[in-house]
Amino acid sequence: MTRNEIIACEQCDLLQLDAPLAAGSTLRCRRCHAELRRDRANGPAYALAFTFASAVLLVISNLFPIVGLSFNGNLVQTTLAGAVRMLYEHGTWPLALLVALTTIVTPVLQVVAMLWLLLPLRFGRVPWRAAEGFRLFQLTRPWGMTEVLILGLLVALVKLAHIAKVVPGTALWSFIALMLLLAAASAAFDPRDAWARIGACQHNARAWLPPPLRRRRGALTAAAHGLALCEECGLLTRQPAGAGKHVCPRCKAPLHLRKPASLSRTWAYLVAAMVLYVPANLLPVMDTSSLFGTQKDTIMSGVVYLWVSGSWPLAVLVFIASIAVPMLKILGLAYLAVSTQLRSQWLPGQRTRIYRVIELVGRWSMLDIYVITMLVALVQFQALATIKAGPASIAFGAVVVLTLLAAMAFDPRLIWDALEKNHVRAER
Numbered sequence: 148m149t150r151n152e153i154i155a156c157e158q159c160d161l162l163q164l165d166a167p168l169a170a171g172s173t174l175r176c177r178r179c180h181a182e183l184r185r186d187r188a189n190g191p192a193y194a195l196a197f198t199f200a201s202a203v204l205l206v207i208s209n210l211f212p213i214v215g216l217s218f219n220g221n222l223v224q225t226t227l228a229g230a231v232r233m234l235y236e237h238g239t240w241p242l243a244l245l246v247a248l249t250t251i252v253t254p255v256l257q258v259v260a261m262l263w264l265l266l267p268l269r270f271g272r273v274p275w276r277a278a279e280g281f282r283l284f285q286l287t288r289p290w291g292m293t294e295v296l297i298l299g300l301l302v303a304l305v306k307l308a309h310i311a312k313v314v315p316g317t318a319l320w321s322f323i324a325l326m327l328l329l330a331a332a333s334a335a336f337d338p339r340d341a342w343a344r345i346g347a348c349q350h351n352a353r354a355w356l357p358p359p360l361r362r363r364r365g366a367l368t369a370a371a372h373g374l375a376l377c378e379e380c381g382l383l384t385r386q387p388a389g390a391g392k393h394v395c396p397r398c399k400a401p402l403h404l405r406k407p408a409s410l411s412r413t414w415a416y417l418v419a420a421m422v423l424y425v426p427a428n429l430l431p432v433m434d435t436s437s438l439f440g441t442q443k444d445t446i447m448s449g450v451v452y453l454w455v456s457g458s459w460p461l462a463v464l465v466f467i468a469s470i471a472v473p474m475l476k477i478l479g480l481a482y483l484a485v486s487t488q489l490r491s492q493w494l495p496g497q498r499t500r501i502y503r504v505i506e507l508v509g510r511w512s513m514l515d516i517y518v519i520t521m522l523v524a525l526v527q528f529q530a531l532a533t534i535k536a537g538p539a540s541i542a543f544g545a546v547v548v549l550t551l552l553a554a555m556a557f558d559p560r561l562i563w564d565a566l567e568k569n570h571v572r573a574e575r
């Protein structure tokens with residue numbers, strides 16, 4: 148594979164030359180330090196092995212009980228699907244849907260998509276409907292939250308250990324192994340490299356080579372050269388003239404210079420998240436009914452309970468994940484959207500870094516949702532105590548999803564466009 152190609156940075160659109168990589172090293176953008184490419188020498192082989200193991204563990208994890216609670220000789224056990232069903236039966240179906248999508252459906256689709264692509268490539272063949280397989284892989288990537296589920300399970304177990312004896316199930320261990328294997332599989336799998344391999348197997352690969360650049364002073368970005376970077380497969384192509392929909396010639400994903408209506412979509416999701424953040428924190432997130440009456444807990448009173456009962460590390464963890472992270476995410480994205488709208492040229496590198504942090508930590512706010520799911524599924528001792536999810540849990544789940552969508556809608560390249568336009572103007 149030649150490494151003298153021109154590539155564009157996904158986060159600031161800067162054009163630069165691809166370079167050969169030493170084993171295990173990473174190529175970073177010289178302007179915004181985003182990762183451009185990482186050396187994965189045996190990537191495809193490892194990814195395939197990890198994906199196979201994940202597929203096996205996925206079956207075990209979903210068939211066996213995760214955890215049981217034993218009280219006075221009664222043992223209540225639940226599988227993940229059982230926990231989802233309990234949420235549904237209590238009428239909190241949006242929550243049931245969210246948990247099912249992020250912990251059962253997405254990991255299954257992720258494993259299916261990776262096997263679909265990696266298995267034929269292993270034997271040097273072009274995967275059947277490769278473009279659709281990739282679309283599925285990219286679609287599921289942000290929504291698989293197995294690692295957050297594990298942390299949620301651990302928090303729930305500590306809470307439950309105060310009430311009754313906790314019996315870890317087979318699926319708990321297999322979920323922990325699954326979490327590690329899925330992370331290893333997606334770290335070893337490089338979509339751009341896989342596309343390069345597919346290109347090598349196909350005849351029309353020449354059409355995918357990056358087009359030659361016309362010399363143009365001052366223009367540093369792909370967009371300034373009329374080149375569009377495909378967000379799905381990383382191909383750099385000339386943006387065809389004229390309006391209308393353009394698709395990537397390689398993976399058939401919609402092609403545009405910048406995410407369409409990026410700022411207005413970011414604002415729409417953000418404003419909705421801000422509005423729902425209020426009920427999410429004020430209304431009860433959990434209703435506990437016991438012999439001593441009913442108790443309604445908000446997110447904050449749950450944190451206080453953990454703190455008072457002596458498990459302060461968990462109190463800090465839940466506070467950060469459920470209260471601090473969503474708020475900082477909303478404020479951070481609002482700051483990025485406002486400064487971009489005002490075409491600010493102030494510290495673009497720092498602002499791109501803020502965006503990367505927001506993308507990285509966003510998913511961890513789901514923690515409390517999984518804690519509630521497990522508590523609802525297990526604390527079902529009719530005579531003694533039952534737990535139901537409160538209305539705030541649905542609002543909170545919506546806040547998490549909306550902030551994830553807002554981060555996806557925001558295009559960090561817009562931060563750098565403010566500099567670019569000015570630069571070009573100054574040159575003229």
Ligand SMILES: [Zn+2]
Nearest residue numbers: 156159176179
């Ligand atoms: Zn960059």
Ligand SMILES: [Zn+2]
Nearest residue numbers: 377380395398
């Ligand atoms: Zn593409």
